[in-house]
Amino acid sequence: MLDKKYNAQEKEQKWKEYWQQENVYKFVPDQREVYSIDTPPPTVNGKIHIGHIFSYSQAEMVARYKRLRGYNVFYPFGFDDNGLPSERLVEKEQGKKAHEIGREAFSKLCYQTTDAYEKEFKELFQSLGVSADWSNAYKTVSPSTIKISQASFLELAKKGYCYHKESPALWCNECLTSIAQAELETKTLKTTFNYVTFTTEEDNEPFTIATTRPELLPAIVSVFVNPKDKKHKHLIGKHARIPVINEVVPIMADEKVDAEKGTGVVMCCTFGDQTDIEWWKKYNLPLRFIFTKDGRIKEDVPNYGGLKIKEARKKVVEDLQAGGYIEKIEELEHEVQTHERCGKEVEYTVMKQWFIDIMNHKEDFLKMGESIQWYPSHMHNRYVEWVKNVAWDWCISRQRYFGVPFPVWYCEECGEPIFANEADLPVNPLVDKPSVKVCPKCGCTHFVPETDVMDTWATSSVTPLINMKYGEEHNYENILKPMSLRTNASEIIRTWDFYTIVKSFYHFGQRPWNNVMISGFVMADKGEKISKSKGNSKMDPVELIKTYSADAVRYWAASGRLGTDITFSEETLLRGKKLINKLWNVSKFIEMHLADYEDKPFTNFEFVDKWVLGSFGQMEQQFMKYADEYEIGLALNLLEKFFWNFCDNYIEIVKHRLYRPEEFGAEARYSGQKTVYTLLYKFLQMFSIYFPFITEEIFQGVYHNHVSIHTTQMVPLTYAFNNETMLGDQMVEIISQARGVKTNHNVSLKTPIRLLSLGVRAELEQAILSAQKDFKATLFIENLQMKQIENAPYEIYTVELNLDENA
RNA sequence: GGGAGUUUAGCUCAGUUGGUAGAGCAUCUGCCUUACAAGCAGGCGGUCAUAGGUUCGAGUCCUAUAGCUCCCACCA
Numbered sequence: 001m002l003d004k005k006y007n008a009q010e011k012e013q014k015w016k017e018y019w020q021q022e023n024v025y026k027f028v029p030d031q032r033e034v035y036s037i038d039t040p041p042p043t044v045n046g047k048i049h050i051g052h053i054f055s056y057s058q059a060e061m062v063a064r065y066k067r068l069r070g071y072n073v074f075y076p077f078g079f080d081d082n083g084l085p086s087e088r089l090v091e092k093e094q095g096k097k098a099h100e101i102g103r104e105a106f107s108k109l110c111y112q113t114t115d116a117y118e119k120e121f122k123e124l125f126q127s128l129g130v131s132a133d134w135s136n137a138y139k140t141v142s143p144s145t146i147k148i149s150q151a152s153f154l155e156l157a158k159k160g161y162c163y164h165k166e167s168p169a170l171w172c173n174e175c176l177t178s179i180a181q182a183e184l185e186t187k188t189l190k191t192t193f194n195y196v197t198f199t200t201e202e203d204n205e206p207f208t209i210a211t212t213r214p215e216l217l218p219a220i221v222s223v224f225v226n227p228k229d230k231k232h233k234h235l236i237g238k239h240a241r242i243p244v245i246n247e248v249v250p251i252m253a254d255e256k257v258d259a260e261k262g263t264g265v266v267m268c269c270t271f272g273d274q275t276d277i278e279w280w281k282k283y284n285l286p287l288r289f290i291f292t293k294d295g296r297i298k299e300d301v302p303n304y305g306g307l308k309i310k311e312a313r314k315k316v317v318e319d320l321q322a323g324g325y326i327e328k329i330e331e332l333e334h335e336v337q338t339h340e341r342c343g344k345e346v347e348y349t350v351m352k353q354w355f356i357d358i359m360n361h362k363e364d365f366l367k368m369g370e371s372i373q374w375y376p377s378h379m380h381n382r383y384v385e386w387v388k389n390v391a392w393d394w395c396i397s398r399q400r401y402f403g404v405p406f407p408v409w410y411c412e413e414c415g416e417p418i419f420a421n422e423a424d425l426p427v428n429p430l431v432d433k434p435s436v437k438v439c440p441k442c443g444c445t446h447f448v449p450e451t452d453v454m455d456t457w458a459t460s461s462v463t464p465l466i467n468m469k470y471g472e473e474h475n476y477e478n479i480l481k482p483m484s485l486r487t488n489a490s491e492i493i494r495t496w497d498f499y500t501i502v503k504s505f506y507h508f509g510q511r512p513w514n515n516v517m518i519s520g521f522v523m524a525d526k527g528e529k530i531s532k533s534k535g536n537s538k539m540d541p542v543e544l545i546k547t548y549s550a551d552a553v554r555y556w557a558a559s560g561r562l563g564t565d566i567t568f569s570e571e572t573l574l575r576g577k578k579l580i581n582k583l584w585n586v587s588k589f590i591e592m593h594l595a596d597y598e599d600k601p602f603t604n605f606e607f608v609d610k611w612v613l614g615s616f617g618q619m620e621q622q623f624m625k626y627a628d629e630y631e632i633g634l635a636l637n638l639l640e641k642f643f644w645n646f647c648d649n650y651i652e653i654v655k656h657r658l659y660r661p662e663e664f665g666a667e668a669r670y671s672g673q674k675t676v677y678t679l680l681y682k683f684l685q686m687f688s689i690y691f692p693f694i695t696e697e698i699f700q701g702v703y704h705n706h707v708s709i710h711t712t713q714m715v716p717l718t719y720a721f722n723n724e725t726m727l728g729d730q731m732v733e734i735i736s737q738a739r740g741v742k743t744n745h746n747v748s749l750k751t752p753i754r755l756l757s758l759g760v761r762a763e764l765e766q767a768i769l770s771a772q773k774d775f776k777a778t779l780f781i782e783n784l785q786m787k788q789i790e791n792a793p794y795e796i797y798t799v800e801l802n803l804d805e806n807a
Numbered sequence: 808g809g810g811a812g813u814u815u816a817g818c819u820c821a822g823u824u825g826g827u828a829g830a831g832c833a834u835c836u837g838c839c840u841u842a843c844a845a846g847c848a849g850g851c852g853g854u855c856a857u858a859g860g861u862u863c864g865a866g867u868c869c870u871a872u873a874g875c876u877c878c879c880a881c882c883a
Contacts, residue, residue: 186880212882213883263883266883335880378812382811382877389810490877561821565877566819567820569819571833575830581843581846585842589843633821634821637820655842736848744848748840749838
């Protein structure tokens, strides 16, 4: 028996535990076709916000849908506890920097901290009803993951896609590590535009360079103008004297200089921006690197050595002003590239690092992108844009502590990298001995370990390999190559999706998945992205689940179209809550009338039952069409609308027949029972995608013919009562209008109708006649008169109420 | 500057081959109706961002403009 009121808190806890106990979501390979989902391992950095809930719920609903459709769903879960985000979290909690704590102690702290948060994450995702196979959950720093990540590195290095080279790289002097292009975030900052007077060495001719970065004056290696710039082209070939610094550098020509920008004269430094690097390479310019790794000017730079970058900027400007070299200073707002993890402006550095080749295979990556179905399809453009624009090979070295170590040592003499043997993985070169005793190149016997660790994405990009247990004896390589679906939010197309494609291409020469489903963002208010700093407590996931239930939160997460941003809305949560409540109540009603029901083959349905069965079948087809395109939200809209209509119209009509078999006949009652029995089951299945908890509670109370509703299969209805479907809709319209008459008279809906006279087309008359008892009972009609008309389907002539009886 | 999405009722959003504008919330009016008052019935409310175009017919297709959002480039 279902309870009078549904207690979500209590029941959700109960079923969460039950599913764990019964291994409802455990993946066991069998004869069924596998549907595999590459789930994003959330970054374990302390907070799960409403955006996670949104994105994970949508993906999770796909898993449930596919499970219902009979697939053996492979739906793993992982935690990305590896790398810089975790390190930053620990640094914040400890109030100390990693190098102050020490490598080993710091790593230990990272493990402890991420373990604690993971527990919380897991708890929350489970209470949201995420149907992943939790027994199979992975971490991105566990020994098995490190092994796969290192194996991936070795394989790429062996195939020549991964190289060690001294090269310019993006550098964050807050996090003290190099970073990749994909980790950049542009920010608008205020700065000053300084117009600095230079002179030519040859004839002392003054000219002006406008710069936002005067502290780079000591790093100038050349000055460029556009060869077509009439005003400046005579300078080409001469030399420029740098004010204050007193160095002399050549003035050169390059098409890339925009004569309209600034003064049309550009200083090229090592390194101020990407163009500097290009010119440095193109013209083989000298290296004049003046920054230290922690964001200061190198000690050997006269006058400015030891200063922080910003201090140096100030002092250089002061010195320029003192010497009369500043023509003017303008305020300027400009976009700068910052590190997404800390928000600090990035610099450039030159050091030996590991890179993965991107630039030579862009075409292949584009082709891979084309071979994947993107949902919604326009998200493919984002991928294409990124691949076309990416300008650097992927730097995977990070000068940090907590992450996957490179399985590499270097010969102390000649620097030759010594790779670990694959059989020895996972290795930590700081602890483990090199794989050789003698350097094969120079014969030296001393080696130094690689101290860098890998970029987080170097590991996240192999989630398909982790999922397939790559390299292990018992693996899923044959069933997960490629995986069916990748799900994530749009912000990580350029990182997670892109890098995974890169790795899959290098490892297997094929796409990692057949489909990609991209979710949108959560907005706090129209057009206002949720910011971490705002920390809106009314959107705290734990609180929301407590207040509204996990099922209602999921309802909110399902609203709207795929890939479209959503506004956080309590109204939507409330709407979900009402829908859930309705589902509970109608289930109670149906349960009440199934006490004596026995399911057996039956075809002699009443007209109204045929109507609702037929319409359900139509809705179901449409529902599956949406769901097959991952439009889970649109599918829900359709289902919800139909369900509400089912409650307000069909149930209202059939209830009389269910209550009073003596009046309507036992078979007519059975027809109704069979109908509600069939449809409630199907409603529960379809709603189970969205509301896993309450549907399980109802299923166990009413049907309990399976371990769980989540292991049942959705078999589409095959009744095709097309005629009844159409005529039934017209009948309902008449009922609705007749109810309206009662409402307009301010009387109760059970007020009898003394006389209802209708003009109807012949087939509708037939329909009403065959459903006459239901029709009359619903509206409490005492006398029904009909005559045939030709044009419109129907016309209502009189609705005469019997008001005396009511009074 | 390049790429993309979005703009529909006061609010949150649907609207799938072009054919008389939809839902929920809010608001108003009724109704204790043997599942549900967290309900039921009904009302009010929209020149579908703007301007052109194609068409017998455009929220839907095309072009341009504007607002909002995201991604990328631009740091001289």
